[in-house]
Amino acid sequence: GISSAEVPKTPLEVKLQSLGKFLGIVALVVAVLLVTVKMVIAFLGDGSESLVDVASEQFMIAIAIFVAIVPEGLPIILVITLSLGMRNMARHKAIVRKMKAVETLGSTTIICTDKTGTLTKNQMTVRRFFLGGDSWEVSGSGFNPATGGLVGSDGKIDEDGLTNLSARLDFRLATSCLGLCHNSRIFKDENGYWGAIGNPTDSACAVMGWKIVGDVGIHAVRNPRQFEYFFDATRKRMSVIHHWEGDDWLLVKGAGGMMDGLFTHKIVENKVVPIEQSDLDVYIQENRKCAAQSMRVITLAARKIPPGCDLDEVEEIEKDLILLGFVGINDPPRNEAYDAIAICKRAGIQVKMITGDQSTTAKAIGIELAICDEAHEIISGKELLEMDDDELESKVEDCNIYSRVTPDEKMRIVSSLQSKGHVVAMTGDGVNDAPALTRANIGIAMGIAGTDVAKDAADMVLQDDNFANIVKAVEEGRKIFNNIRNFVRYQISTNVAAVALIVISTFVFQWELPLTATQILVINILMDGPPAVALGVEKRHGAVMDRPPRPTDEGLPDLKDMGIIFYLGAIMVIGTLMIFYVSDGPLITSDTCTKPFAYIDGNEFISPFNGEVVFYFDSNGNVACDEQAWQVYAESSFAQARTAAFAVFIIFQLFNVMNCRSSSDSVFQLGAFSNTAINLSVVFSMGLLLLFVQGAELQLPFSDVYLGKLLHTTVLPWESWIVLPAVASVVFWFEEFRKIFFLDFLKPNKLI
Numbered sequence: 001g002i003s004s005a006e007v008p009k010t011p012l013e014v015k016l017q018s019l020g021k022f023l024g025i026v027a028l029v030v031a032v033l034l035v036t037v038k039m040v041i042a043f044l045g046d047g048s049e050s051l052v053d054v055a056s057e058q059f060m061i062a063i064a065i066f067v068a069i070v071p072e073g074l075p076i077i078l079v080i081t082l083s084l085g086m087r088n089m090a091r092h093k094a095i096v097r098k099m100k101a102v103e104t105l106g107s108t109t110i111i112c113t114d115k116t117g118t119l120t121k122n123q124m125t126v127r128r129f130f131l132g133g134d135s136w137e138v139s140g141s142g143f144n145p146a147t148g149g150l151v152g153s154d155g156k157i158d159e160d161g162l163t164n165l166s167a168r169l170d171f172r173l174a175t176s177c178l179g180l181c182h183n184s185r186i187f188k189d190e191n192g193y194w195g196a197i198g199n200p201t202d203s204a205c206a207v208m209g210w211k212i213v214g215d216v217g218i219h220a221v222r223n224p225r226q227f228e229y230f231f232d233a234t235r236k237r238m239s240v241i242h243h244w245e246g247d248d249w250l251l252v253k254g255a256g257g258m259m260d261g262l263f264t265h266k267i268v269e270n271k272v273v274p275i276e277q278s279d280l281d282v283y284i285q286e287n288r289k290c291a292a293q294s295m296r297v298i299t300l301a302a303r304k305i306p307p308g309c310d311l312d313e314v315e316e317i318e319k320d321l322i323l324l325g326f327v328g329i330n331d332p333p334r335n336e337a338y339d340a341i342a343i344c345k346r347a348g349i350q351v352k353m354i355t356g357d358q359s360t361t362a363k364a365i366g367i368e369l370a371i372c373d374e375a376h377e378i379i380s381g382k383e384l385l386e387m388d389d390d391e392l393e394s395k396v397e398d399c400n401i402y403s404r405v406t407p408d409e410k411m412r413i414v415s416s417l418q419s420k421g422h423v424v425a426m427t428g429d430g431v432n433d434a435p436a437l438t439r440a441n442i443g444i445a446m447g448i449a450g451t452d453v454a455k456d457a458a459d460m461v462l463q464d465d466n467f468a469n470i471v472k473a474v475e476e477g478r479k480i481f482n483n484i485r486n487f488v489r490y491q492i493s494t495n496v497a498a499v500a501l502i503v504i505s506t507f508v509f510q511w512e513l514p515l516t517a518t519q520i521l522v523i524n525i526l527m528d529g530p531p532a533v534a535l536g537v538e539k540r541h542g543a544v545m546d547r548p549p550r551p552t553d554e555g556l557p558d559l560k561d562m563g564i565i566f567y568l569g570a571i572m573v574i575g576t577l578m579i580f581y582v583s584d585g586p587l588i589t590s591d592t593c594t595k596p597f598a599y600i601d602g603n604e605f606i607s608p609f610n611g612e613v614v615f616y617f618d619s620n621g622n623v624a625c626d627e628q629a630w631q632v633y634a635e636s637s638f639a640q641a642r643t644a645a646f647a648v649f650i651i652f653q654l655f656n657v658m659n660c661r662s663s664s665d666s667v668f669q670l671g672a673f674s675n676t677a678i679n680l681s682v683v684f685s686m687g688l689l690l691l692f693v694q695g696a697e698l699q700l701p702f703s704d705v706y707l708g709k710l711l712h713t714t715v716l717p718w719e720s721w722i723v724l725p726a727v728a729s730v731v732f733w734f735e736e737f738r739k740i741f742f743l744d745f746l747k748p749n750k751l752i
Contacts, residue, residue: 010100010441011107011423012484015556016078019488023495027069030499031062034507060513061506067517068498071491073529078484081536085480093463094473095447101459103484104442106477107423108349109549112413112440114427115355115365116200116296117449117465120331124204127295128328130286132170132267133279138208138327143186144194145210162212170267173302174324177251179209179216180223181240186210199231200449202238204329205253205298227311229318233406233432236356239318241305248305250317256287256299256326257358257404263301263323272304275323283323290328291360294368300324333369336468341369343471348548352400354410359403366401381405384412392416407432414440421552425470427462428454444470471545478544487535489561490660494528494653497569501576501649512588512638514580514645516712526688527650530681531657537677538661540670564663567738571731572652579648579727585641587634593625596633609636643693643713644720650689651728654682659735666739667732690721 009017035058042054085102089095096102116122129136129150139156140148150157150165157165165171184198184206196203206216213219223244231238237254244251252259266275290297301321310316344351351371355362359378366372379395381404387395389412396416405413407430414436417424426440429450434457437443445458446465455461462469498520505511515523557565580586584596596614599605602623605615612629657678658667673679696708696715708714 010104011552012100012103012481012556015554019492019556023069023071023492027066027499030503031065034058034065034503035062037507060517061502064502064513064515064517064520065499067524068502068515068520069495071488071495071524073525073532074488074491077487077491077529077532077536080533081480081483081487084537085476089460089473089476092469092472092476093447093466094469095461095463096459096473097455097461098459101442103477103481104423104459105425105474106479106481107549107552108425108442108474108477109422109552110350110352110417110424111344111470111474112352112354112410112417112424112426113467113470114429114446115353115357115362116331117429117446118427118462118467119337119353119365119369120333122200122331122449122465124200124296124329124331126204126208126327127330128290129174129208129325130283130290130328131174131325132168133282135286138211140207140211142194143196143203143207145186145207149211167270168267169270170322170324172245173249173251173267173322174300175209175212176219176223176242176244177209177253177300177302177324178205178327179213179219180225180242180244181238181251181253182206182209182216186216200331201296201298201329205327208327229314233356233430235314235318236404237318239314241311241317250303250305250321252301252303252318252321253298255356255358255404256283256297259299259301259321262319262321264320265322267322267324272322279323283326287326287358288360290326291358292364293328293330294332294361294364295328295330296357296361297326297328299326333365334466334468336466337369340468340471341371343475343545345370347474347545349474350397350400352402352413354402354405354413356405357403359401362401362403372400376400378403381409384409389416393419396420397422407436410436411439423549423552425474427470428458429465430454433457475545478547479539479541481550482541482544483536483538485556485561486538486660486662487532489557489565489663490532490535490653490657491524491528492557493565493568493572493656493660494523496565497572497576497649497652498523500569500573501645504573505577505580509577509586510589511580511586514576514585514642515649516642518710519642519646519712522692522711523646523650523653527685528653530684531654531678534675534677534681535657535660538675540661540665540674542665561663564735568656568659568731568735571734572649572656575652575727575730576645576649579724580641580645583641583644584634584637585645588638590634592627593630596637607633607636609633609640639712639714640716643696643716644724646711646713647689647693647716647720648724648728650685651725652731654685655728655732656735657682658732662739664739666736668736 038054038058042051082099082102086096086099113119125141126138129138137151138148139151182202182205184196184203186196186206188194210216223242225240225242226248227241229239236258237252239250239252241248241250263275265272266279287297301323303321341351353362353366353371359380363378367374377399378401379399392412393416396413397420402413414424414426423441425442425444426436427444428437429446431451431453434453437445437454437457442460443458445454445461447461447463448465501514505514582597587594587596596605599615604613604617607614607629613626614629614633615623615625618624661667661670692707692711693713693716696713698707700707
């Protein structure tokens with residue numbers, strides 16, 4: 001049942017869980033290491049530093065590290081990106097019910113699909129009628145019973161011919177079975193179009209019956225139903241008892257293979273006589289001919305019900321049957337299914353057809369759609385029952401066609417494929433398909449033929465039951481994962497750079513923190529947020545369906561992305577430290593009267609902040625230092641250096657968002673302005689940055705707090721806004737060099 005079907009974690013859930021653990025461990029190790037080393041140095045030192053002061057200072061650094069490494073905006077960005085993916089898939093008539101399924105589709109390695117209505121048009125029409133050794137073609141199409149009829153070797157059989165055939169008991173029973181053993185309703189709407197409500201196979205049989213016996217509704221009134229044995233997946237047949245020609249007759253319609261051993265009689269010259277093996281051999285031979293032509297074969301049988309039978313015992317009723325014949329039903333493949341399966345092959349996705357049809361029919365459709373070839377081994381439901389789990393696991397990957405499969409066996413197939421490491425998408429429409437849909441990584445219910453139970457159990461519903469739209473959804477899922485991968489690379493590069501900046505500046509250089517915890521939060525949420533969301537709508541991905549599925553054990557980020565992250569992070573850290581250093585940020589932790597970066601030996605130095613003379617000539621002509629003026633200068637310089645570091649770090653990220661649109665293609669190949677969302681997000685973030693910095697002296701409404709005090713920023717000289725972008729652009733040009741130069745040399749096809 002559904003309750004026993006374990007719901008597997010999605011690939012994205014697994015990757016994000018491992019990413020969270022990785023970042024948490026890194027933050028914990030770095031923070032503990034820094035605090036421990038600092039405490040040990042203070043303990044073993046000369047006692048000039050209080051252990052309490054050191055502990056307090058290192059605690060603040062540890063908080064900054066934890067704030068820096070956690071991608072606070074990632075959950076919001078994921079939700080937005082997956083929601084946009086759901087919208088795009090809905091445009092392809094694929095309604096995603098569970099958001100996590102959007103990305104999982106892109107990880108799919110195997111699609112297990114039904115045949116009828118998914119790979120085929122679900123426009124079933126009877127094309128062959130076999131009866132007691134005689135065979136006729138059936139003309140007409142669709143649900144209009146007024147067109148077409150029986151066609152013999154001499155052409156269409158006219159009214160006189162049908163009258164002659166109706167003298168045969170087996171012909172009358174077979175055509176009445178077609179017209180009575182169903183629960184479909186054939187109708188003509190106000191526009192004159194014929195339609196059907198009910199099971200497609202039932203409807204095709206009902207239309208065929210109408211062509212011979214007339215209006216099946218009127219025929220059912222003349223021959224009232226007494227009892228019904230509903231179709232089920234085990235028996236694979238439907239039986240009804242009707243009062244017909246003065247007696248109660250059992251009329252049976254279903255899969256002939258499931259009736260082996262039930263046929264004991266035939267009709268010869270309007271008399272019921274024992275059946276012979278030669279009759280069964282002819283029936284089997286003709287059955288196989290139809291199946292080889294991709295027809296679904298529906299066997300017709302009957303039995304006169306003697307008085308006093310217990311109608312509740314279906315096994316006792318459905319025995320000693322008269323074999324009448326069969327109809328061959330044609331359901332042509334969808335035109336778009338051919339291309340969709342070819343796309344799956346290019347994308348490294350296996351397509352497995354799981355159907356209730358017999359093996360010959362299933363194989364014929366499989367060959368036509370290039371799912372299998374003539375030499376391909378087909379596994380039937382009966383063979384599945386005889387296999388243990390180990391044997392099934394050894395064969396499940398190589399077999400692409402499963403015939404006469406029950407819903408329980410679908411679940412075994414899914415579980416076996418998952419045990420081999422596959423991400424499985426499974427289609428289904430019936431109530432009994434619900435456990436398999438729940439167990440699959442992606443359960444796909446049919447919107448037209450699907451039951452409410454199947455839809456509730458599924459992750460996605462196909463509005464038009466079209467296999468091609470599954471493939472389109474997989475393509476969309478791959479694009480979405482590319483976007484997720486891009487903005488994870490973008491956000492983690494920010495986090496790695498921020499942590500490295502804190503560690504190097506405080507632990508290696510013994511500087512004051514260049515960025516506060518508040519500034520890091522602003523960077524992670526306000527500044528990185530809009531560009532990361534813009535990466536989530538990137539559309540330039542190349543031919544994603546020409547690449548194999550990504551490995552299920554691939555990390556997020558993977559090794560290649562980690563290399564890029566550290567490469568870009570290193571550039572951003574070096575650039576930010578350089579800006580902090582040349583802005584005299586380190587002076588605050590240096591010895592008094594340490595020379596500023598801009599100071600030229602032997603000259604007087606005037607503070608640009610307040611005009612005070614910091615270094616001057618004494619009475620002997622030597623350079624002297626005003627310690628108080630120096631202290632004021634150092635504090636002012638630190639405030640400006642921290643602001644400059646904050647600003648240049650953000651501008652680095654705004655250039656980096658252009659880099660992260662692709663890990664391989666140049667921005668100029670993608671089109672520098674092709675992603676409007678990124679362009680707008682860069683303008684928005686740059687506008688916020690100017691407000692936070694140049695508006696540092698603005699007072700917040702309804703409070704006495706100034707913006708600069710809240711964010712630890714100060715107003716920068718306007719010329720800084722020429723220098724900072726120039727420095728930050730280095731990360732863009734270095735990454736462009738990597739993409740164009742190295743990939744051009746290392747890749748034989750020049751582009752990844």
